[in-house]
Amino acid sequence: MENRQAGTFGWLPGPNAAGDATGQIKGYWSATSVRQNETITLYVTVNPSQTYALDIYRLGWYQGTGARLRLHEGSLSGTTQSPCVPDATTGLIACDWSASYTLSVPSDWTSGVYLGLLTNAQGFQNYVLFVVRDDRPAPFLYQQNIMTNQAYNNYPNDGRTGKSLYTYNSYGANTISGETRAVKVSFDRPYADFGFPQADEMEFIRWIERMGYDVTYSTNVDTHADGASLRNHKAFLSVGHDEYWSKEIFDAIEGARDAGVNLAFFAADTGSVQVRFEPSASGLPNRVMICYKSAAIDPVNGPTTTVAFRSPPVNRPEQALRGVMAFVGGMVTSGTLPDYVVTNSSHWIYAGTGLKDGDTVARIVGYEMDRYDSQFAPPNSPNWTLLSHSPFTNYQGNASYANSSIYQAPSRAWVFSSGTISWSRALDGFWHGSADPRIQQVTANLFSAFLNGAPEVQGLALSAPGATTAGTAFTVTVTAVDGQGAPVASYDGTIHFTSSDTSPGVVLPPDSTLSGGTGTFTITLAGTGSQTVTVSDAARSLSATATVVVSSAPRAEQLRISGPATATAGDAFSVTVSAVDGQGNPVPSYSGTIHFTSSDTAAAVRLPPDAALSGGQGTFNVTLTTAGAQTVTASDVASSLPSATASLTVGARAADHLALTTSASPASGSSFPFTVTSLDGFGNTDTAYAGKVRFTSSDTLPGVVLPPDSTLASGQGTFTATLVAPGSQTITGTDVGTPGISGTMSVAVAQTVRSLKVTAPATATAGAAFSVTVVAADARGDPVTGYGGTVHFASSDTSAGVSLPPDSPLTNGQRTFTVRLTRAGPQTLTVSSADGALTTTTNVAVSAAPATRLIVSTATPTPTAGTSLSFSVIAQDQFANTDLAYAGRVHFSSTDTSATVVLPADSTLVNGQGTFTATLTKAGPQTITATDKVVAAVTGNVAVTVQPAAAAKLTLGAPNSARAGQSFPVTVTLTDQFGNVASGYRGAVHFTSSDLLPTVVLPADYRFTAADAGAHSFSVTLWTIGGQTITVRDTVNAALSDSHSVSVGLL
The missing domain is CATH 2.60.40.10 (Immunoglobulins)
Structure with missing residues (x-):
């Protein structure tokens, strides 16, 4: 009745999802489940403080909408609650928020999964989920697996502080785990992000309620708290990700099975990790879930240590309960999910699906999956069956496979494991669009068995041919069937064969069991006429009979031989020889002896020894070794029947060596041809040889030319090589990929001048x-x-x-x-x-030879007097080579013998040469001479022209007496500091005199030119009688001046 109510899509999320970093609106309930007529408290935070709305929906079918609105609170007052801070040791995040809203669950709220949709005044939304229980003994108990959701919950997922039981999505400081992950998580906090991680469960809920099954709901926290209640139901359903169990949960589910309660695990990685519970800080039980994931750091050591159930000290592998188990690499993390591949399709669970072994159901294996692990014991059941073998490539890039399974426990309870988290996707296409009617039928078959029991064997079906020949074996098929004639795969009885034919030569199968409810057997009858074959199960009072008409054997008239059209040299192949009648039918009564011959007479050929036929036929092994067209002939030793010949083509085996040959007589340095042939062990050319041949030689001298790595054409190739070393040499060809395939030839190389x-x-x-x-x-x-x-x-x-x-x-x-x-x-x-x-x-x-001369040179042929001059000295032999080994001591002299001259001290040369400095002071042509102090003939000089230095002195030359009014000559000369006339002087001079009469004639200011070469003559006329002076000075440099006294007399 519930799902006939009006539904709505209003439960679906809008565009503005609240985030953990900002916390626009987040919340959680005070309990994971609540009964009708009880209260449950909601804790909400909004940011910033504002009003919010609460809409509560029950999830189900509801004409495909998926939910029914049960409550709307339009304007609730919201505040910003305090941040939830992780415990430094355990990483536990438990929010200490003030209550925001209390819900009294109405009595007419049907048990189910309820979804609260929170919407703040700004339009941001978040989900809060809980389960309403009615605790009635409905046939089906659906368990909402919230514990695993909490294990992965890393609220607040803000990239800074959130923590879960996993390192990959935990943040902040390390905990006692040694990593960022927590070892305790609390239900007193919101779920991360949008708050609704139940997509796969949603599709299962839609399907089971659409199909009208009588189901009631609880959570795995309820299973922990009251495991005995599972025994009030016909079937327990674990749906979605159910990885984390407590010992109490494991005990409860295992105990329910042993009490006859059917189990179905529509997930993978179920019950693989153990947890414990403790109360919240306020004392509410089962609000904190503990999982250290390591016995080394868990303070509790024993049956409740929080490690994988299969690990010490717990040692309780879940495969014995579930039939399969999680395994390393059992996950895909990207791309399309793998396909489900059917096995054991004759099992009743596949009845009505049309599925056969090898058929696939698309995209429902993953993202985590299980399989049977041979390291651990399977369930205690004779009919434990793997229902699928689904290959896939896991997240590590490795090939793997997944299994689903079913078995019946000694309590007669059935236990099913889908081996995949995504089974629900094939039940309803709401989220993933993967609904498949075949998986829907499989699930319906399973639920039918849970409610009404699995199909029972009602009879045996025997299929046999209507006619056979005496002495000839034929096959029959026996099937255990239910009332509708469908195979019953769980049948485990023993069948017994009898026949109305009691003649000698009758062969009946021994007592046998069937596999998957069916079996094929071989029977031989001997008596002619109408005969019966009966199969029976005395313990179940089951039997079936088939009639077979047996005819007598005909007379043999000829031999026939058949075999393959092709064979490989050295490989045995089968030929079948038949003694046949005129219509070509085998004659079982033929008793002659067969002899074999062949056109291939090679020593390694293997033909069968003379032999008799069985039932007029025989199959024999033949081995031929010579490639090409060959024949095998079968003859009657007594020649009572014509012989028969089979023709075939023998192909070479794969080459196992190479043959290198040449008819040439190679000469050193000259190319010559040679041939390479790929041969099998029998000397046949392997025309299909596709290897690449690499060439080497005993001759490793430069100039050797070998072919590059090459392939052969139809098993042969001709190449050229050039060897250099004379005498006996070898060339070897080796398969690049298979070095064991090689060959060598020896050649005698003639000597030539190279x-x-x-x-x-x-x-x-x-x-x-x-x-x-x-x-x-x-x-x-x-x-x-x-x-x-x-x-x-x-x-x-x-x-x-x-x-x-x-x-x-x-x-x-x-x-x-x-x-x-x-x-x-x-x-x-x-x-x-x-x-x-x-x-x-x-x-x-x-x-160089010993030095015979010294070469003196300078880059400054016109040095300035008093300025350092650089020059070099090189010791050379008679061929003008520098004598690098010259060790003589060199003395320096010059034509300038002035006291101010500076010459180098006696010196040695380095690597036959040296650079020195000298200072000459006498202007004009000069030489610098270098002479070996011991061998005077080893000498040399350089000529330079010394230029005067800058003017340092001005000299006025004039007569000591002169006549008044008569001109007389005077000379002005500029010299440098060494007394050299300063020919480069270009200054101006000015004259003055003590004679102040206006008639005095003095030279005007004069600037020296290059033509003056540092000296110039002037004319002076004085008038005043007596001693007078004439002074001349440089117009710029007052230090350049001179005066002269002149006695002026009368005319």
Whole structure:
């Protein structure tokens, strides 16, 4: 009746989801479930403070809308509650909020999953979920698995403080776990993000209520608190992600099964991790869930240690209860979910689905999945069955598979595990669009068995041929069937065969069991006429009979042989020989002996020994080894029947070695052809050989040329190679991918001249003769004694005085010559054959002869007097080479012998040269000479022209007496500090006199020119009788001045 009520889509989220970082509106209930007529408290925070609305919906079918609105509170007062702070040790986040709203659950609220939709005044929304229980003994108990949701809940998911039982989505400081994850989580806090992680459960709820099953609801916290209540129902349903159980939950579910309650786990990774509960800070029981995930840090050690159930010290693998279990790598995290692949399709659970082994149901395996793990015991059941084997590639990129399973416990309770979290997607397409009627039928079949029991065997069905030949085996099929004739896969009885034919030669199957409710068996009858075969199960009073008409055997008239059209050399193949009648039917009564021959007479051929046929037929193994068209012939030893021949084509085996051959007689340095053939162990060419051949040789000298890595064409290839070393050499071909496939050939390489080897000293002295030996050598460097060709010499040293040998023949392949080089430094000596085909060059480092002279040079040929002058000295031999080894001491002298001259002290040179400074002071041409202090002949000089320095003194030259009114000459001369006339002076001079008469004539101011060369003459006329002075000075530099006294007399 409930789902006939009007539904609504109003429960679906709007566009503005509240977030944990801002906390526009969030909330949680004081309990995970509540009974009718009881109260439950809501805790809400809004940011900022504002009013909010509360809408409560019951989830179900409701004509496809998915929910029914049961309560609307339009304007509730909301405040911003205090932040929820994690405990520093355990990471526990428990909110200490003030109550916001109390709900008294009406008596007409049907048991189910209820969803509260919170909407603040700004339009932001969030969900709060709880379950209404009625605790009535309905056939089906649906468990809402909120414990696993809480384990993954990392509220507040703000990237800073939120924590769950997982490190991947926990933030902030490390806890006692050594990581950011918490070891305790509380139900006294909102769920992260939108607050509704139950998408898969939603599709299951829609389907089960649409189908009209009588179901009541609870949570796994209720199972923990009152596990005995599970026994009030025919079936317990765990839906969605149910990874975390307490010991009390495990005990309750296992106990329910053993009490005859059917179990269905529509999920994966179910019951794999143990938790404990403790009360909240306010004393409410079961509000804090504890899971250390490590026995090393859990303070409780024993049956309730919070580790995986299969791990020590708990040691309680869930596979024995569920039939399958979670496994490492049992997860996909991206892309389309894998397909469900059917096995054991004859099981009653697949009845009416049309599914066969290997059929698939799309996209319902994952995102977590289970499988049977052989490391752990399966359930205690003779009919435990794996219902699927679904291959997939897991999140690590590894190939894996998942299983679903079903079994019947000794209590007669059925236990089903879907092995996938996403089974519900095939029940209803609301979220994922993956509804599949076949999975809906499987689930309906399961629920029917829960309610009414599994299909029971009502009879045996026997299928046999209507006719057979005496002495010829035939097959029959036996099936255990229910009242509708459908196979009953759970049948575990023993069947027994009998026949009306009691003749000698009758063969009946032994007592047997069926597999999946069916089995195929072989029977041979001997008596002719109408016979019966009966199969029976005495324990269940079941039997079935089939009639078979048996005819007598005909007379053999010929032999027939059949076999494959092709075979591989060395591989055994089967041929079948039949003794047949005129219509070609086998004659079972034939008793002759068969002899075999073949066109392939190779030693390794294996033919069957002479043999009789069984029932007129026989199959034999033959092994041929020679590739090509071959025959196998079967003959009657007594020649009572014509022989029969089968033709076939024998192909080579895969090559196991290579054959390298050549008819050439190779010469050193000359290419020659050779052939490579891929052969099998019998010498057949493997025309299908596709390997790549790599070539190597015992000859590793430069100049060896081998083919590149190559493939063969139809098992053969012709190549060329060039070997250099004379004598016996090998070439080997090796398969690049399979080095064991290889082959080698040996060749004798004739000796030829490959090079000229020149032996010369590494060093020589300029002008000194040295010996050079030339050898005509083969590739290994050995002399070719038969060579007498002419050789020509050349050198990089083309100086006069170089002496090279004339063109000359070698004797017995070699000869020694005399060479003289004169230019110091690295030089080359090149020897070539007359035709230029052979050329070789050697390096000789020529050092200078002892020095015979000193070369003095300067970059300043016109130094200024008194200024330092840089010059260099180089010791050279007679060929103008620098004598790097010169060790003499050099003395310096100059034509300028002035006292102010500065010359270098006696010095040595470095690597035959040195740079020095000198200061000359006498203007004009001068020389600087360097002379070896011991060997005076080793000398040299450089000529320079010394320029005067700047003017430092002005001198006035004038007569001591003059006549009044008569002009007389005066001279002004500028000299530098060393007394040299300052020819470069370009200053201006000014004259004054003590004679102040206006008739006095003094020179005007005068600027010196280059033509003056530092001295200039002037004319002066004085008038005043007596001693007078004439003064001249530089117009700028007052330090340049001079005066002269002149006695002026009468005319």
